[in-house]
């Protein structure tokens with residue numbers, strides 16, 4: 001039944017076969033669902049908000065791993081981590097247990113010019129900036145390893161930092177330099193992407209273009225030019241209020257970074273760090289605005305699918321925690337906006353569950369390209385036409401120390417240190433762990449069985 005419906009939708013798009021769509025895929029490091037169009041009061045994201053009115057915003061999209069490398073590899077391979085075994089920050093597609101090719105590689109084989117700017121596959125930040133990181137070299141016709149002001153050691157030495165850690169990428173690190181956007185790593189990246197739109201224009205090459213723009217921000221060190229800090233109203237930054245006993249019912253490892261730099265930040269530092277995060281988002285939003293303007297200038301806007309997402313979220317004080325890699329929603333929830341100019345529906349919000357794993361089959365579907373290996377996600381293409389269609393029954397996120405399952409109502413997590421069960425409908429902040437409570441024994445049993453039907457126990 002599903003196939004028939006989808007075929008009908010594809011037939012409804014008149015020029016699909018003759019005029020394949022271009023793809024602009026934008027991914028931003030550590031960008032959680034903390035945009036104005038997701039209801040985040042302090043965020044200022046006018047460009048992304050405008051794009052959301054032109055396509056479909058997926059309200060509940062989850063990463064498959066709240067850590068950069070495996071999250072991106074899962075999304076780009078179309079496989080869950082327990083299927084591919086691509087579990088490490090530096091895993092490469094060639095190491096997949098299941099023979100698989102990456103999404104851009106597939107498009108390249110199917111006649112697309114494929115280009116990457118910046119961080120698409122994993123790159124350590126800031127150490128791998130300006131290198132190819134853990135790239136899939138077969139995926140691309142062209143790559144740009146952009147670098148800039150915020151990757152230079154003499155400038156990194158200026159960052160504000162809190163806590164005992166000496167590194168830049170995991171420590172609480174931020175800065176507000178008064179320098180032009182164009183000198184920043186991500187500004188240099190946008191400039192390169194705009195050049196590629198022109199130089200690799202389908203009219204010049206005779207091939208559709210798939211362009212991946214990987215922004216490094218909002219990943220720490222959160223360095224954003226001063227003007228983006230000034231765009232954020234400090235009065236609108238509200239640090240979450242957390243019950244004093246919140247952590248008492250959490251198993252060990254629920255908040256993976258236990259050190260003093262990431263937990264219970266002093267209020268002033270927490271506010272500065274949140275400000276840095278929103279300033280970084282504002283900076284990226286501004287860069288996205290330039291990309292969209294470039295599509296218009298180059299006459300590509302009417303036939304380019306745009307995807308905007310992040311590889312995982314980031315806690316800004318929820319559970320008094322200030323990092324990612326946890327099983328809680330702030331860490332697993334990512335933004336996802338897809339604009340297909342050929343879809344009649346505009347400005348829709350889809351409340352059903354989905355995951356980054358769904359992007360591979362979605363783009364295959366929209367471009368009419370058959371995948372070469374079995375994909376684990378579900379195409380979101382039908383929801384671009386009708387956002388009211390139901391979402392998935394569950395979405396899976398795998399962690400270094402366990403696994404978590406999000407359903408419409410619950411989050412069920414199995415960690416090495418114990419189990420968590422949250423009823424998001426009654427407890428949206430995930431404060432009351434219901435695991436082991438007799439009142440929820442049946443729910444817990446059902447979710448445990450669902451999880452073990454997806455992954456054999458102990459196989460995470």
Ligand SMILES: [Ca+2]
Nearest residue numbers: 246247431432
């Ligand atoms: Ca709690």
